[in-house]
Amino acid sequence: xxxxxxxxxxxxxxxxxxxxxxxxxxxxxxxxxxxxxxxxxxxxxxxxxxxxxxxxxxxxxxxxxxxxxxxxxxxxxxxxxxxxxxxxxxxxxxxxxxxxxxxxxxxxxxxxxxxxxxxxxxxxxxxxxxxxxxxxxxxxxxxxxxxxxxxxxxxxxxxxxxxxxxxxxxxxxxxxxxxxxxxxxxxxxxxxxxxxxxxx
Numbered sequence: 525x526x527x528x529x530x531x532x533x534x535x536x537x538x539x540x541x542x543x544x545x546x547x548x549x550x551x552x553x554x555x556x557x558x559x560x561x562x563x564x565x566x567x568x569x570x571x572x573x574x575x576x577x578x579x580x581x582x583x584x585x586x587x588x589x590x591x592x593x594x595x596x597x598x599x600x601x602x603x604x605x606x607x608x609x610x611x612x613x614x615x616x617x618x619x620x621x622x623x624x625x626x627x628x629x630x631x632x633x634x635x636x637x638x639x640x641x642x643x644x645x646x647x648x649x650x651x652x653x654x655x656x657x658x659x660x661x662x663x664x665x666x667x668x669x670x671x672x673x674x675x676x677x678x679x680x681x682x683x684x685x686x687x688x689x690x691x692x693x694x695x696x697x698x699x700x701x702x703x704x705x706x707x708x709x710x711x712x713x714x715x716x717x718x719x720x721x722x723x724x
Contacts, residue, residue: 568698571615578611583701586669590660593693593704594675597644598654606641613637613704614696622710652679658688658723667697674722675709688712690722 572578582592589612596609619635635643647653654677661672671693676685689711696703710716718724 568700571698572701574615575613576607576611578701579608580701582608582612583703586662586664586671586695586702587660589695589702589704590657590671590673590693593707594655594657597648598656598681599648600652601648601650604645604648606645609641610637617704618706620706620708622708624713624716654678654681654683656681659721661722667699669695669697669702671695672722674718674724676723688718688723690718 619640621633623631658674663670673691677687678685692708694705696705712718
């Protein structure tokens with residue numbers, strides 16, 4: 525019972541808006557201080573200034589940023605447009621790959637934006653790489669959205685894909701533009717086939 529109560533309280537904190545858990549609990553007080561930013565516009569401006577300037581057409585809608593995030597990494601062998609990629613991601617955004625190793629064990633690998641760029645640049649320098657969305661399933665609530673987006677990766681725009689999978693992308697709207705908060709993905713493989721509804 526204690527474990528259940530602890531779990532309920534923990535979950536309540538994640539969805540808490542400041543009205544619940546009144547009394548001696550200081551959670552609402554702390555969150556209200558976070559919400560009462562003196563100048564939200566200045567905060568957004570500082571955030572935008574911390575990344576390369578985004579193309580307006582890339583970030584004006586969910587559909588637009590989904591096209592842009594794939595386009596930013598799809599090129600012939602050579603440098604990628606990393607400024608464009610950075611302009612789409614929150615500076616502290618995360619990229620995470622779910623992995624099943626050769627022994628069938630589940631693991632994962634995580635990158636910051638800078639780490640992802642550093643790790644993939646040598647590969648892209650030698651290999652043409654194109655990735656496109658197959659099906660995008662969008663769920664939105666207010667200023668947050670998640671997109672379950674199946675993809676196909678290939679060595680040329682019209683070539684047969686060498687890999688398919690699903691990206692789970694989390695997005696946030698700041699009142700002016702959309703940002704990618706995180707990208708989490710897994711691949712199509714034996715025992716984990718791409719669902720028909722997602723282009724399988």
